[in-house]
Amino acid sequence: MSLKPKIINVGIADIKVGKDTEVLRTTLGSCIGIVLYDAERKIGAISHIMLAKDPTGKDCIKFPHKYGETALPELINMMKDAGSNLGQYTCRMFGGASMFKGINSQFLQNIGEQNIAIVRRFMEEKNVPIIVEDVAGNEGRTISLYCDDGRVLLKKAGMEKYLYKVR
Amino acid sequence: MLKSKVDEVLKDINKLPAISSVVTKVLEKLQKPDVNIAELAQEISKDPAITASVIKLSNSAYYRASKPIRTVGEALMTLGTKTVKEIVLLTAAKGILSQDLSSYQLEAAQLWTSSLLVAELSSKIVQHKKLKIDKDLAFTSGLLCNVGKIVLSQFFAPVMMQLKADLKENKDPFPLLEKKYFGYTHMEVSQTLLQKWNFPPELVDVVTNYLDPESSSVNPLLTSVVHIATILIVVSGIGIDIGGESVPISPFALSQTGITESDIETYFVHIPDLQAGLADLLNI
Numbered sequence: 001m002s003l004k005p006k007i008i009n010v011g012i013a014d015i016k017v018g019k020d021t022e023v024l025r026t027t028l029g030s031c032i033g034i035v036l037y038d039a040e041r042k043i044g045a046i047s048h049i050m051l052a053k054d055p056t057g058k059d060c061i062k063f064p065h066k067y068g069e070t071a072l073p074e075l076i077n078m079m080k081d082a083g084s085n086l087g088q089y090t091c092r093m094f095g096g097a098s099m100f101k102g103i104n105s106q107f108l109q110n111i112g113e114q115n116i117a118i119v120r121r122f123m124e125e126k127n128v129p130i131i132v133e134d135v136a137g138n139e140g141r142t143i144s145l146y147c148d149d150g151r152v153l154l155k156k157a158g159m160e161k162y163l164y165k166v167r
Numbered sequence: 168m169l170k171s172k173v174d175e176v177l178k179d180i181n182k183l184p185a186i187s188s189v190v191t192k193v194l195e196k197l198q199k200p201d202v203n204i205a206e207l208a209q210e211i212s213k214d215p216a217i218t219a220s221v222i223k224l225s226n227s228a229y230y231r232a233s234k235p236i237r238t239v240g241e242a243l244m245t246l247g248t249k250t251v252k253e254i255v256l257l258t259a260a261k262g263i264l265s266q267d268l269s270s271y272q273l274e275a276a277q278l279w280t281s282s283l284l285v286a287e288l289s290s291k292i293v294q295h296k297k298l299k300i301d302k303d304l305a306f307t308s309g310l311l312c313n314v315g316k317i318v319l320s321q322f323f324a325p326v327m328m329q330l331k332a333d334l335k336e337n338k339d340p341f342p343l344l345e346k347k348y349f350g351y352t353h354m355e356v357s358q359t360l361l362q363k364w365n366f367p368p369e370l371v372d373v374v375t376n377y378l379d380p381e382s383s384s385v386n387p388l389l390t391s392v393v394h395i396a397t398i399l400i401v402v403s404g405i406g407i408d409i410g411g412e413s414v415p416i417s418p419f420a421l422s423q424t425g426i427t428e429s430d431i432e433t434y435f436v437h438i439p440d441l442q443a444g445l446a447d448l449l450n451i
Binding site for chain 2: 011012013014026027028029030031048050051055059063066095097098099105106107108111137138139140142155156157158159
């Protein structure tokens with residue numbers, strides 16, 4: 001008997017952890033989806049961050065999952081609570097789109113790039129290898145992490161493909 | 168070119184998304200300054216689904232009525248005609264927009280969620296910038312901009328391979344590809360639909376020009392507000408579809424509204440809070 005996988009939607013500025021047959025799904029524009037996956041324990045997580053840093057320094061207290069600087073440590077903690085420690089998982093990163101031309105907002109132009117940079121820096125500090133990156137461009141992306149084997153279904157610009165690399 | 172097939176569908180009312188006649192009549196009645204509340208209540212009550220929705224939403228946390236509401240008449244008296252109009256349109260829009268558009272790469276209620284967020288953000292922008300536009304009008308104007316995609320989505324299959332190749336090569340705004348393959352942009356289809364539904368010219372103008380507010384002839388300020396709200400919701404990923412972030416923000420819209428770089432940042436950062444506040448409306 002095959003069980004229908006449970007799909008957990010990861011909203012904007014949200015973190016969700018899943019395991020075994022669960023599927024985590026999120027849709028990204030300029031935001032970044034950070035996928036952590038522990039292949040031994042079949043535990044995965046997605047963090048959907050909006051901005052690298054909180055420009056006000058206050059909003060991140062109420063909404064820590066919005067910003068890379070507060071969401072990423074929280075992501076590591078949530079993996080730990082689920083039973084997976086640093087060194088036991090890898091990272092994959094998606095999103096960070098930006099508009100190509102006629103941009104009249106420096107802010108909108110830079111969001112994607114800054115989001116990508118903070119994830120790279122954080123993962124390097126924590127020695128978590130980033131094994132797959134599908135970032136930048138101007139495409140929207142929907143990613144689904146299948147926690148049973150760690151594959152990611154990536155949908156963008158009318159195409160879809162499975163990415164099987166988990167180590 | 169699939170234009171002749173799209174034309175066939177656009178000519179056949181049975182193949183187009185339908186809207187309750189009550190919605191059109193309510194919009195018509197509210198165009199007149201001397202609207203009769205009792206007549207309006209009677210009109211709304213002809214549609215049981217809309218009536219139920221008006222009463223349910225009038226009592227929701229989102230609208231915060233000062234006392235419990237049991238009838239459409241009480242809703243009109245307590246919340247006012249503009250708010251009830253908003254609820255009526257909202258209910259009708261939900262019926263049309265609650266579907267997956269997999270060819271546009273929009274699934275799991277994304278179309279409805281993003282439409283609602285564009286509406287809400289448009290309303291917030293009007294209030295924040297103190298623009299001379301009714302906030303309820305801004306809300307309803309933002310709601311139906313994507314309705315044309317429902318019609319075009321059924322024509323993707325035969326051209327999907329070419330379309331994908333074009334998307335890789337071409338970085339032009341996606342509506343240009345819609346025009347190339349289907350003979351119409353989704354804005355042109357939305358325009359046809361709203362005209363068929365006898366919607367007010369102001370709303371027709373917004374759905375026609377929301378990605379090019381400079382072309383707006385009826386209310387360029389309102390169209391500019393909806394344009395900026397749309398771009399921000401797309402960038403957040405909630406409303407992003409196969410076209411990606413291919414439509415840049417319009418300098419005309421920025422100058423019309425007086426929206427600054429700092430405003431854009433503030434609106435963007437608060438999108439999740441906006442979404443949380445819409446829980447009652449998302450689940451109607």
